[in-house]
Amino acid sequence: MTKKTGGPLDSARTRAWLRTAALYLDRDKDRLTRLDLAIGDGDHGVNMHRGFLAVTAALDEWEQDDLTAGELLIAVGDTLVSTIGGASGPLFGSSFRAMGKTLSAPGPDDDSRRFAAALSAARASVHRLGAAEPGDKTMYDVYEGAVDAFTRVADTGGSLEAAARAAADAADAGVRATELMQARRGRASYLGLRSVGHQDPGAASLALIFHALAHALEAK
Amino acid sequence: MKKLINSAESLVSDVLRGMAIAHPGLRVDHATRVIARAGGPVPGKVGLVSGGGSGHEPLHGGFVGRGMLDAAVPGEVFTSPTPDRILAALRSADSGSGVLQIVKNYSGDRLNFAMAAELAADEGHEVRTVVVDDDVAGADGGAGRRGTGATVFVERICGALAEEGADLAAVAEAGERVNAASRSIAIALSPCTAPAVGRPGFExxxxxxxxxxxxxxxPGLRREPLRPARELVARAMEPLLAGLPPGGGESLVMVNGLGATPLQELYVVLHETAGVLREGGLNIAHSLVGNYVTALDMAGVSITVCRADAPMLALWAAPVNTPVLRWGC
Structure with missing residues (x-):
């Protein structure tokens, strides 16, 4: 596989990723609200939007502070924890913190394998905090497929861009799969069988973040 | 959506400003959104903190005061407060004797309060947590029972015990016992509308x-036809009683309006509830009837029963002075 030479996930590309994610979450706020109204209380879209608005508001300041990509992602995680609220705050926040910590520590030289390790750490942090298993109808169902897909491409010498695109496609499949599941975690679990037939809103948000990564990396 | 608000964004702050005017016994920190006892933490007394999403008023701010909470921390509507806010509440409540945080069993609340407890421990605060999980509906979903009405019982009984000078372990243990002895169930006659969403949660x-x-x-477990109150209460009490520890004796009962229920209907429900309890050999020692744990403008009722032992009943009757519960002082 030939590598595109987009370079590593540096601060500039990380900022582009976060700005794109904020745009996607803003664009799809109403769709996320509708998903959450069906099996939750309908505030997921608003909460995610509030969190990423706070992130984009702080991006310029962080740019002046000359943060590395790792430091930037840790700051993003802290901001999300203190602005989203609910379960999504700690879960999305700890995801970004785990990515940032992994990128800040010594790791593989290869850009895509290095970021694969960061994504694995994010998945592990959500697994640990949320105690969700595959099939529970949560964002973890997106993490499973997306991180595996990213890692497969990275391990076979694929570029960051190719790995991110594979992860975004797998994320979509993960969101679709949640539709048929009965929720066993989070507020939707109280609906029992009535949770079947609806996509999980947290999974849908996470898929948007993977799409934002692919889009931002592909942008010239 | 018709609501007496300025905007969904300013709602929680606006509520806190009103509470500060109405209740001089409270000290409201508008920066951290922590509602605390005006006099600060009581030396030698275990601190009690609770919180969670807004929209359940008077829970939790209405229960701050002597004999109940030292601090309450509201989040956005139906959204857990963030760890930094909870940490501010834990700090404000700790006189040096440790803090008990009372947390309703929802993923969001548990995650944020757990993170806050870790941060507080790093600063040298001793923190224990009681998780309230009393709602028998949806209990087999995987996330366990939700925390609802029994929170009031836990806050009251732990608060009274802390006021007597009990240590943190004893206060936490009492909270666990009250929770284990309590169960709730709720019925909605109409949905509620969260201000930021603008439309009802179901139809x-x-x-x-x-x-x-x-x-x-x-939405709840299932949709059913409306029936006379006697039949509705009988159907609701079946899973509730099945979830309580077996046996007769004394009980604490709360018949709680969900936000848009006339008081007269709550009295009807209390009467029917008392009848069912009597058949099960339970006497009502104390009851609460009114709006205590609401869901914005939802019409409907929740029923909470605690099979209380003698120490719990004595603590319940001890002096309390909060905006909502006040007796003996």
Whole structure:
């Protein structure tokens, strides 16, 4: 596989990723609200939007502070924890913190394998905090497929861009799969069988973040 | 959506400003959104903190005061407060004797309070947590029972015990016992509308009720036809009593309006509840009837029963002075 030479996930590309994610979450706020109204209380879209608005508001300041990509992602995680609220705050926040910590520590030289390790750490942090298993109808169902897909491409010498695109496609499949599941975690679990037939809103948000990564990396 | 608000964004701050005017016994920190006892933490007394999403007023701010909470921390509507806010509440409540945080069993609340407890421990605060999980509806979903009405019982009994000078372990243990002895169930006659969402969480026909609802406007276990109160209460009490420890004796009962229920209907429900309890050999030692744990503008009722032992009953009757519960002082 030939590598595109987009370079590593540096601060500039990380900022582009976060700005794109904020745009996607803003664009799809109403769709996320509708998903959450069906099996939750309908505030997921608003909460995610509030969190990423706070992130984009702080991006310029962080740019002046000359943060590395790792430091930037840790700051993003802290901001999300203190602005989203609910379960999504700690879960999305700890995801970004785990990515940032992994990128800040010594790791593989290869850009895509290095970021694969960061994504694995994010998945592990959500697994640990949320105690969700595959099939529970949560964002973890997106993490499973997306991180595996990213890692497969990275391990076979694929570029960051190719790995991110594979992860975004797998994320979509993960969101679709949640539709048929009965929720066993989070507020939707109280609906029992009535949770079947609806996509999980947290999974849908996470898929948007993977799409934002692919889009931002592909942008010239 | 018709609501007496300025905007969804300013709602929680506006509520806190009103509470500060109404209740001089409270000290409201508008920066951290922590509602605390005006006099600060009581030396030698274990601190009590609770919180969670807004929209359940008077929970939790209305229960701050002597004999109940030292601090309450509200989040956005139906959204857990963030760890930094909870940490501010834990700091404000700790006189050096440790803090008990009372947390309703929702993923969001548990995650944020757990993170806050870790941060507080790093600063040298001793923190224990009691998780309240009393709602028998949806208990087999995987996330366990939700925390609802029993929170009031836990806050009151732990608060009274802390006021007597009990240590942190004893206060936490009492909270666990009250929770284990309490169960709740709720019925909605109409849905609620969260201000930031702007539309109801579900739709009900004129002759339909939602059985087994939570307190966040989410749908319940199932939809049922409206029936006379006697039949509705009988159906609701069946899973509730099945979840309580077996046996007769004394009980604490709360018949709680979900936000838009006339008081007269709550009295009707209390009367029917008392009848069912009597058949089960339970006497009502104390009851609360009114709006205590609401879900915005939802019409409906939740019933909470605690099979209380003698120490719990004595603590319940001890002096309390909060905006909502006040007796003996």
């Amino acid at each position: 009900l026909g004129p002759d339909e009720i939602e059985f087994g609802v939570g307190i966040h406007g989410e």
